[in-house]
Amino acid sequence: MAWELIDPTGYVHRLYDGAMIGRSPGIGISVNDPKASRLHAEFRVRGDSIMVRDRDSTNGTYVNRIRLVTPCGLNPGDRITIGDTAFILRWAPEGAAVVAPRVGPVPYPAEQSNAAVANVVIQQFSAEQTKQQPEPSTALGQFMYCPSCGRKIAQTAISCPGCGATLGKAGDNVSDRDWLTTLLLCILTGVLGVHRFYTGHIGTGILQLLTGGGLGIWTIIDLITIVTGKFRDSEGRLIAKK
Numbered sequence: 001m002a003w004e005l006i007d008p009t010g011y012v013h014r015l016y017d018g019a020m021i022g023r024s025p026g027i028g029i030s031v032n033d034p035k036a037s038r039l040h041a042e043f044r045v046r047g048d049s050i051m052v053r054d055r056d057s058t059n060g061t062y063v064n065r066i067r068l069v070t071p072c073g074l075n076p077g078d079r080i081t082i083g084d085t086a087f088i089l090r091w092a093p094e095g096a097a098v099v100a101p102r103v104g105p106v107p108y109p110a111e112q113s114n115a116a117v118a119n120v121v122i123q124q125f126s127a128e129q130t131k132q133q134p135e136p137s138t139a140l141g142q143f144m145y146c147p148s149c150g151r152k153i154a155q156t157a158i159s160c161p162g163c164g165a166t167l168g169k170a171g172d173n174v175s176d177r178d179w180l181t182t183l184l185l186c187i188l189t190g191v192l193g194v195h196r197f198y199t200g201h202i203g204t205g206i207l208q209l210l211t212g213g214g215l216g217i218w219t220i221i222d223l224i225t226i227v228t229g230k231f232r233d234s235e236g237r238l239i240a241k242k
Contacts, residue, residue: 004091021040037059065079070230190213191219193207
């Protein structure tokens with residue numbers, strides 16, 4: 001079994017650890033898209049798990065229409081968008097032949113919308129996904145649990161690969177905890193870990209309380225993370241300004 005990426009033309013790219021994607025003609029998956037950076041994103045493969053991280057691209061890397069801010073674990077059926085070009089990720093079935101590298105860049109769709117092409121590809125390969133799909137790695141990216149079946153899934157997924165439940169849009173991935181309250185608690189009572197208790201991180205809140213916020217260092221790191229909008233609650237949802 002292996003991970004594969006399907007481009008808008010239906011061509012299949014076998015993914016390996018460290019595979020790069022971008023506009024540069026000399027990398028693993030070359031994209032002929034003016035909005036793609038030369039070295040746009042990188043894939044990391046660890047056995048049955050896979051993650052993607054943005055390489056400081058100009059226009060960002062999107063997974064299921066959510067822009068990446070940190071490396072993210074992926075699931076079969078996820079849509080990875082580079083510029084205006086959408087790719088579909090799949091878990092290759094048993095006996096699938098290794099596809100030779102494409103000569104030249106992935107063509108940029110001019111007449112047909114990329115979203116329409118991607119939807120066709122999803123329908124083509126949805127029937128091939130096996131019932132026993134790999135669990136996303138908690139070490140490689142953020143995760144959450146499906147509210148319907150309880151399956152562990154990638155935080156950026158818009159549907160559960162186990163039961164098919166719709167998980168909502170990107171806005172649903174924002175925590176209901178107040179950003180300003182979290183910031184003020186960190187500034188005023190950071191060494192006591194009150195901001196972590198407020199956001200549901202009970203275990204690490206107790207550790208901060210016992211260690212004085214990791215002698216203040218841990219508190220400073222949390223403060224920077226909150227100010228930059230990258231702090232998450234215990235369910236993995238971003239605590240952002242509203």
